[in-house]
Amino acid sequence: MTLASAVVAPEGVQALQVLTILLGAPLVSGAIAHVEARLQGRRGPRILQPYYDIAKLFQKETLVTDQASWVFLAAPVVAFACYLIVPLLIPVLTTYPLPLGYMGDILGGGFVLALASFSVALAGAESGAPYAQLGSSRSMTFGALVEPTILFVVFAVGLITSTDLPYALASTVRSSSEIVRPGHVLAAVAFFLVVLVDTGRIPVETHTGTLEFGMIDEARTLEHSGPALALLKWGSAIKQLVLYTILINVFVAPFGLSSSGTPLSVAGAIGALLGKAVLLGLVFAVIDNLFSKLRLFKITEFLAAAFGIAVLAVVVFYVGPA
Amino acid sequence: MSAHVLSTTAGVEDVVAVIVLLSEFAMLRAPLLRSQVRLYAFQSLAVSALAVVVAATRHVGDIYVLAGLSFLLKAVIVPLVIMRLLRDVDVDLVGSSKLGVASSTLVALAVSIFGFFSVGSLRVRGAALPTTTLAVASAVVLVGFVLIVLRSDVVSQAMGFFSLENGVSVASLAIAAGLPLVVELTFLFDLLVAVVAFGIIMRVHHGRSKTLSTDELDRLRG
Numbered sequence A: 001m002t003l004a005s006a007v008v009a010p011e012g013v014q015a016l017q018v019l020t021i022l023l024g025a026p027l028v029s030g031a032i033a034h035v036e037a038r039l040q041g042r043r044g045p046r047i048l049q050p051y052y053d054i055a056k057l058f059q060k061e062t063l064v065t066d067q068a069s070w071v072f073l074a075a076p077v078v079a080f081a082c083y084l085i086v087p088l089l090i091p092v093l094t095t096y097p098l099p100l101g102y103m104g105d106i107l108g109g110g111f112v113l114a115l116a117s118f119s120v121a122l123a124g125a126e127s128g129a130p131y132a133q134l135g136s137s138r139s140m141t142f143g144a145l146v147e148p149t150i151l152f153v154v155f156a157v158g159l160i161t162s163t164d165l166p167y168a169l170a171s172t173v174r175s176s177s178e179i180v181r182p183g184h185v186l187a188a189v190a191f192f193l194v195v196l197v198d199t200g201r202i203p204v205e206t207h208t209g210t211l212e213f214g215m216i217d218e219a220r221t222l223e224h225s226g227p228a229l230a231l232l233k234w235g236s237a238i239k240q241l242v243l244y245t246i247l248i249n250v251f252v253a254p255f256g257l258s259s260s261g262t263p264l265s266v267a268g269a270i271g272a273l274l275g276k277a278v279l280l281g282l283v284f285a286v287i288d289n290l291f292s293k294l295r296l297f298k299i300t301e302f303l304a305a306a307f308g309i310a311v312l313a314v315v316v317f318y319v320g321p322a
Numbered sequence B: 001m002s003a004h005v006l007s008t009t010a011g012v013e014d015v016v017a018v019i020v021l022l023s024e025f026a027m028l029r030a031p032l033l034r035s036q037v038r039l040y041a042f043q044s045l046a047v048s049a050l051a052v053v054v055a056a057t058r059h060v061g062d063i064y065v066l067a068g069l070s071f072l073l074k075a076v077i078v079p080l081v082i083m084r085l086l087r088d089v090d091v092d093l094v095g096s097s098k099l100g101v102a103s104s105t106l107v108a109l110a111v112s113i114f115g116f117f118s119v120g121s122l123r124v125r126g127a128a129l130p131t132t133t134l135a136v137a138s139a140v141v142l143v144g145f146v147l148i149v150l151r152s153d154v155v156s157q158a159m160g161f162f163s164l165e166n167g168v169s170v171a172s173l174a175i176a177a178g179l180p181l182v183v184e185l186t187f188l189f190d191l192l193v194a195v196v197a198f199g200i201i202m203r204v205h206h207g208r209s210k211t212l213s214t215d216e217l218d219r220l221r222g
Helices: A010-039 A049-059 A070-089 A099-103 A106-126 A130-161 A166-174 A182-198 A226-252 A263-290 A296-319 B003-029 B033-058 B061-089 B101-122 B131-150 B154-175 B181-209 B215-219
Strands: none
Touching (some): A010 A049, A010 A070, A010 A099, A010 A226, A010 A263, A070 A226, A106 A130, A130 A166, A130 A182, A130 A296, A166 A226, A182 A226, A182 A296, A182 B003, A182 B131, A226 A263, A296 B003, B003 B033, B003 B101, B033 B154, B061 B181, B101 B131, B131 B154, B154 B181, B181 B215
């Protein structure tokens, strides 16, 4: 058997999915930051800068406030583990489902992500610092408002595919016999807005600022330091890439994935995923530069708009033409 | 033509129609007159792109001409003319809506759902007839009406009317791509007349009452 016709074992591909997300996430973040700086007329950090940041933070000492309990230190690890579970459930590299792929559906993945953000918020509240608590409170409040949108997007996916598995929706997009329906497009747009909120981008949050009053997700980690902060930063980069992967490989463009499992096609799929994620990141960077941040109390309006689109996506299936 | 090409076209039509619908929603929420005009330009760009796709996939050369003309007119000239008028009148914000932002969005949602429902209950079937695109296009037309009804300034009403025409364009491209060029051109000239008419209304109205709001007109008696 030659190398070209050999097939990577499904378990191996699955491990590669996690590794791709784990090691590729800082690269995608760095590329976005670099492009964003260029768009603003700055030279910007190196594309590899997030790797250096994380490596530096791992060498620093960890400081813990007197009030904090073990939760404060356990939370970053729990969150990091949660972010690494999700790539097992979604189509990262392959068109065919992998052994653990049916362990959880889209809702299951959502729950795991919610557990991660819950534990980070808990650690922020645990620190006793006012701004971290403010961030925790806000991120939970807006998280609760995003949840209905996610649910309706999942309903729309269920109506398109009659299942709630991400792999099934991706194959619907790929197959040429099925046309892309309006409900699908609306659900994808609603999910795009959800990604905008969950990755803390403009118009909801500035991710580069240092002003605590506008912070939501960023403020939660203000009290962490050293390896714990490194895990949180790395984790949020991973979360970003996971959400991008869901948007790209499930809703919008599930192309370039490996369908045979040969080493060459899997390597191509890794490159394709990172390339597509950087392209999507460019869109977010452009949005960052085009719009201004919404006032905190206007964010609910933004979320309501996303919810309206998601509801329309579901209703279209019931009342619209088949 | 293979079924594959047809279904791809239908997919692109659906995507563009939804983009047009969403920009219509965005126009309903836009707080500035300028952003409304920009959204209209974007919407027209999407419609012109749809025309190019339809022309390429169905091999109808006439539609390229239509796409070029509609891009020139709707995405460049009309927005430029309206922007110029806006610069002269020095009014930035849209006139107060008769409903709040949330309620008007809800009304628009309900109305567009009705649009989908009405086309769905027509029960028209046909291999060549993209009913989903037709449904989205009718929703666009209805939301355009909502924009005209709820907003009480001349520019919003003009923009509502023009974007309503965009909805009709999407529908005609989806259903009758082979419609003779002359008929399509007549639509465009209709639009041109409407632009001139709305431009004159804006000028005269603003010159007389120093405002773009149409609420003033209620007090006119014969």
